[in-house]
Amino acid sequence: MEIYERDGLYLVRWKLVWEDGRELGEFLGAFEQVLEDAGARRSGEDLWSLEGERIQVQRVSENALLITIHFEANG
Structure with a gap:
């Protein structure tokens, strides 16, 4: 799992x-x-x-998924 943050915006992979x-x-x-x-x-x-979040679900091979979630931190 990877988590990135910049200026209150997050990406979780x-x-x-x-x-x-x-x-x-x-x-x-x-x-x-x-x-x-x-x-x-x-x-x-x-x-x-979903409520301001973008969710991408990619099948990257026969047996692997990559889920990426983009969202903004609250407050």
């Missing part, structure tokens, strides 16, 4: 790797359901937005 693509697919389906349940709006194939 999280790479997740599984034994096989089936496990990745199960996680991806569940993660997208959580985003939908939280009220996130899908704005592209791998882009979501």
Whole structure:
């Protein structure tokens, strides 16, 4: 996991790797359901937005995901 900050803006990058693509697919389906349940709006194939946060979920290989979240710190 990597976390970057500049002038109150944050970027969190999280790479997740599984034994096989089936496990990745199960996680991806569940993660997208959580985003939908939280009220996130899908704005592209791998882009979501939720209360000012931008969330990108990229499949970078058969068994790896890269999740990137951009947000601004409150107060």
